[in-house]
Amino acid sequence: MTSPRRPAARRRTAVLRREAVLATVPVAVAALLGAAGPTAAGTPGAAGAGDPYFPLSGNGGYHVRHYDLTLRYDTASRHLDGRAVLTARATQRLSRFDLDLKGLKVTGVTVDRAAAGFTRNGQELVVTPRHALREGQEFRVAVTYNGTPKPVTDPDGSADGWIRTDDGAFVAGEPQGAMTWFPANGHPSDTSSYDFTITVPKGRTAVANGVLAGQHTAHGRTTFRWHQAEPMAAYLATATVGTFRVERYTTPDGVQVVNAVDAREARAAAPVLRQLPSVLAWESKLFGPYPFRAAGSIVDHAPDVGYALETQSRPVYDSAPDLSTLVHENAHQWFGDSVALTAWRDIWLNEGFATYAEWLYSEQHGGRSAQKTFDALYDRPASDNLWAFPPGDPGSGRNIFGTPVYDRGAMTLHELRRTVGDRAFFRILRAWATEHRGRHGTSAQFVRLAERESGKDLEGLFHTWLYAHGKPDRA
Template sequence: MRPPLSSRPFAPIVALALIAACALTGCSASGSVPKGVQGTPGGSGVRDPLFPRLGNGGYDVQHYALTLDYEPRTGRLTGTAEITARATADLSAFNLDLHALRADRVTVDGLGSAANQAGDELTVRPRKDVARGKTFRTVVRYSGNPRTITDSDGSEEGWLRTADGALAVGEPAGSMAWFPGNHHPSDKATYAVTATVPEGLDVISNGELAGETTRAGRTTFRWKSARPMASYLATLAIGAYDTKTSRTPTGLPVITAVDPSVADDSAALLAEIPKVMQWSTRRFGPYPYSSIGAIVVPDGEVGYALETQNRPVFPAEHFQLDILVHEIAHHWYGNSVTPADWRDMWLNEGFATYAEWLWAEDFDGVPAQQNYEKAFEDESNWEFPPADPPSPARISSSPVYGRGAMVLHKLRQEVGDETFDKILKGWPAEHRHGNASTKDFTAYAEKTVGHRLDDLWRIWLYGEDRPARA
């Protein structure tokens, strides 16, 4: 997972900003608010414990329809984002996250609306108040050259330009570099992505390909994701890829896209995806999505593998069997059951790491206890409790992965294999396509076991110090 940007300044709406925005957006030149408005502005940020400015309050996005046109030669992106949302409060204004791109025109329910940009906040004031419970449609036309975001740990996310196209990855905040939205994991939505690029290039995104047409030297690809997705899991890969669609023995589509320069080296592992899926379904329960696959890119385009929904992204150097198992496991733990906030990242990474241990146990004859003991002796796993990362820069640090997996192993030892298997399957079933917190998980485990597990959580999940014995 990728650590985010520093907190962004709140963008107050002032009369002069509204008047200037109206010149662009087509609202009344005075920027006046209709009489009788009772709403209040939605919050900029959802007060995430680690990223308080990320996301926005006052509404719940239901669907993103993104129409994009990209020119790799210049790096320019032109886009239209149609955002269907339900108001969770009476709104006189609301915010969208958008990084380094210009909003050229904004409408709400077909009416030109005032829009002001400051930092990564796009503040929209509809011409009419939006009543709580109402479903409303915001359309943002935007353009510019998307930028790469450098996180506090030095990793890069957002929009990564490549030799012949681009790669968009968004954990935790990078998706705002290519489309406006409510970019916090607590607000999941369905997606339709239509992208036009020069003929000869491919576009790969989440979900399934709904169509492809070429006209006047440019090709348009239409991708649809019918299952809810957190925006940090959205991806867009543009370039000359070797693409292939096959099926697992159960009929699940496997959609892969590989850069030609690494296609030969990747072929054998790509062929293992059906086996990994068969094992994962047996271990974790029914697969939550309608396709799986992979995007494999050359080294240097991205510095890490990422569990982008349906189609994990791998740089060639990280396209290995254990990492493939890890990223596919995220579709149960992280993608379907998504953290309530970024403090809960161990629920993603601890489970995915433990999936690696289970795979080694089932196929390599290496007991999970052996990997547990190795993790126990690793000093880096004890730098902080896995359920309490101290800063945004640490949400991808060792305790979130290794000690998170140790929590699960101690739970397995406490309750036995049969009950632990029920938890492995029942947890993603209980919160399928939803959000959940660490407290939700501990309560679920205790309900399944039938008694409290206070000592386990106190020592392994929240404890500051390493116990004397493993």
């Protein structure tokens, strides 16, 4: 995401960046369904993944391997009909489990095609299968649902999730908005492949992640099918809908590019989007091969959103991006998307790295050097918001998109570069992106990797720049 979010209800891209209890069947009948079979032999899955910043984000007891999402969205009525089929594996003997889903009316749940009991508890959809699931068992849960999706308000006052626009929806789920439009194991520690089938009125385009697998128009509606093969966190999924001009091409490396641009943003966006292939080539040279089969951009006209997001393989922008924003969001394809977070406290691994990519791009393309950018930031007084909290542990969900995460996170990387030298530093960046490709990472793992690649003891450096409070003393 472009840095940083404003603390008010909107975030600016150019600078940085309860429902009622609902069930298809009465609760008493649902309970009977859940009680059928030996459910008592299992243990309920946890209602959250254990993240202290977002305690109810994600769920325990299972891992989702694949999501198959079928959506029908009416842009006039704002009504969404959905069916989600999740292919999952139980990580314990499981008597019941939760899915994250906020709002929307659930009309049916099955587990392995057998009707399952379900109840609603805030953002949790609690599912009780007919029989307990064995540890290691693969199962499929299907949820049908409908309603008018609404965004969530994050701790910093910003909105994310399914955000209506004048011609469709801007769909950006960081950190918790995925649950506004599909049932999910919504923490970044759980990554999965995805298929999307999205039907919208003729004349509208629905853009999701990955490769466009097909589209057809009939009876006044167009259906788009997208396939995201590489693992993806739920917050990085999109199904943005609008009146877009669509451009398609394939890069020399075989990456399939789809750009979808609102006509009102097309003139401003064109010169920047033309540089996407060269930006991806430059980032690939620094960080290793581009990690996905698809790339591109979704440039919407969404003036009330206030930010861009690195939705996997195809970042979404609320307006025409500048070049720095394009560099930032596509750097995330390595740092944050391919290498996913294990916990939200480590978000500097996403935002600090993408911000430093902006500094490097400027330095290597005739602009200000990374050292001068660092110096200008360091000259800010100790009272400046840059030093408000340590980027390695922002302290709460309210702070994860704050200035220290982005700028002091990038400053940490520059201090690392100054300490170990360019040769070791760029080897560290590339090793992190390649060794953790398609997996997760933590700050502690990055520190160990940096020490391994540089042969230096870096504990003091990282303590000072990542975890110490206040303005660090300059070495």
